[in-house]
Amino acid sequence: MTPAGGTIAHRVDAAAREATPAVLTLVLILLDVVPLRLPEFAVITPSFALMSVYYWTMYRAELMPAPVVLALGVFQDIVGGGPLGVGAFVLLATHGAVLTQRRVLMRRPFAVGWVGFVGVALAAFTLTWVIMAVLHLALFNPLAAGMQYVMTVALYPPVAWLLLAVHRSWVQAR
Amino acid sequence: MKDRSGSVLRLAQPVRLWVQRFTFLLLLATAAGLMLLGKADTVIVERIRVEMTDAVAPVLDALSRPIGVANDLIEHGRNVYGLALENRTLREENARLMQWQAVARQLEAENAVLRNLTGFVPETAATEVSARVIGASGGAYVRSVLVAAGARHGVRKGQAAVAGAGLAGRVTEVGDRSARVLLITDLNSRIPVVVESSRDQAILAGDNSDRPRLDYLRANARVSPGDRVVTSGIGGIFPPGIPVGVVVGTDGGLRVQPPIDWDRLEFLRLVDFGLGGPLRGQGGAGDPGGRP
Known part of the structure; x- marks a missing residue:
């Protein structure tokens, strides 16, 4: 919610704060793509995008609206080289699922938010696997996807902590 | 969706909720539509992909450099040891x-x-471009990499990407300053190969594992683990004789172990063998042009 009126500088400042969740997610998507060259890491790159969309939808849903999620998903699909629309669909579905549950989870301690992510991410990874199987008419090795899921869930706390720091110090600061 | 039309006093709330849900479903349908559009492999989709990838290529290039330096340092430490x-x-x-x-x-x-x-x-002499790998599609479904060289450096669609001692993949999308290479391990990769000693032909089929399968071998082919596999040149995509790997036997049939460390692809040589330039429809299925 932007305060009505104010100077141009004030408005630019507010806009920058409001754009932060989307921009941050964009950067995280790029980080997903950068080759880290750790043994086996290529297969188990965690999905930072999923963490970010979950976090912002949960705690600042108005700054992570559905059209932005769609755009981020398409960006992720294109930069990652995957089939177009799959990441977008899954991120949107995640966004929708979190919206229905956020009133239950939002005010709870951080651990509850993590447990929520464990469930939501499981659904998201399963959905991705099913869509990919249908698109390619092939059953993918569930182990690789499973490893990626475990990695994503395990790395959620530190990433969420970073997002929380940005959230408190910059997005929320008045 | 819940029906709240009975509430007259708070009409605005359900209407807003309804609009929100409708918008959400519309966006979800858009994403599904994009999947179909992408599956159809249209020119416009490829154009958008290439332009967008080109735009972020410098950012990825910058991001991947410090990681490269850090990796070199770790590697250095290990080497001294x-x-x-x-x-x-x-x-x-x-x-x-x-x-x-x-x-x-x-x-x-x-x-x-x-x-x-x-x-x-x-044969016409091959020209080649060395390119840094600036992006790898992490994840369980796609095996491709982005390289920091594009049309302006002479990269063309269909060129072979060679890493060290063997074939790594094929250029599938080319932007002005970036290109995407589909690795031979990707599910969509099919390369005509020949077993060097017995001259048995086969198709090297990726399945997203590190070792692609050897498909369509003759029933009585004399192939045994340890045999070298090279490209056969059939189909005109690659010239014959590029090393691909050695045959290894597994429970699931014969596979090929490429001499490439997939986790550490740092540079790729994109080789133009002068086989008539870019091939049509190398992006994937739905190719009406057929093979030259």
């Missing part, structure tokens, strides 16, 4: 290779003489 052992191995290998060099020189001379005798028309 195993230096003595490695030295000995290398000395032994060097002695062996010197022997092979002598053999190769002899064969080269013999080859030149024979070519002269038969009036052999040499």
Whole structure:
């Protein structure tokens, strides 16, 4: 919610704060793509995008609206080289699922938010696997996807902590 | 969706909720539509992909550099540790290779003489571009990499991407300053190959694992683990003879172990063998043009 009126500088400042969740997610998507060259890491790159969309939808849903999620998903699909629309669909579905549950989870301690992510991410990874199987008419090795899921869930706390720091110090600061 | 039309006093709330849900479903349908559009492999989709990838290529390039430096440092530390052992191995290998060099020189001379005798028309010389890998599609479903070289550096669609001692993949999308290489391990990769010793032809089919399958071998093919596999040149995509790997036997049939460390792809050589330039429809299925 932007305060009505104010100077141009004030408005630019507010806009920058409001754009932060989307921009941050964009950067995280790029980080997903950068080759880290750790043994086996290529297969188990965690999905930072999923963490970010979950976090912002949960705690600042108005700054992570559905059209932005769609755009981020398409960006992720294109930069990652995957089939177009799959990441977008899954991120949107995640966004929708979190919206229905956020009133239950939002005010709870951080651990509850993590447990929520464990469930939501499981659904998201399963959905991705099913869509990919249908698109390619092939059953993918569930182990690789499973490893990626475990990695994503395990790395959620530190990433969420970073997002929380940005959230408190910059997005929320008045 | 819940029906709240009974509430007259708070009409605005349900309407807003309804609009929100409708918008959400519309966006979800858009994403599903994009999947179909992407599946159809249209020119416009590829155009958008290429433009967008090109736009973020410099950012990825910048991001991947510090990681490269860090990796080099780690590698350096590891190297110092195993230096003595490695030295000995290398000395032994060097002695062996010197022997092979002598053999190769002899064969080269013999080859030149024979070519002269038969009036052999040499293949066009290959030109190549070395490119840094700036992006890898992490995840369980796609095996492709982005490289920091594009059309302005002479990269063309269909070129072979070679890493060290073997074929790594094929250029599938080319932007102005970036290109995407579909690795031979990707599910969509199919490469005509031949087993070097027995001359049995096969298709090297990726399945997202590190070792692609050897498909469509003759039933009575004489192939055994350890045999070298090279491209066959059939289909005109690659010239014959690019090393691909060695045959390994597994429970699920014969596979090929490429001499490539997939986790550490740092540079790729994109080789243009002058086989008539870019091939049509190399992006995937739905190719109406057919093979040249």
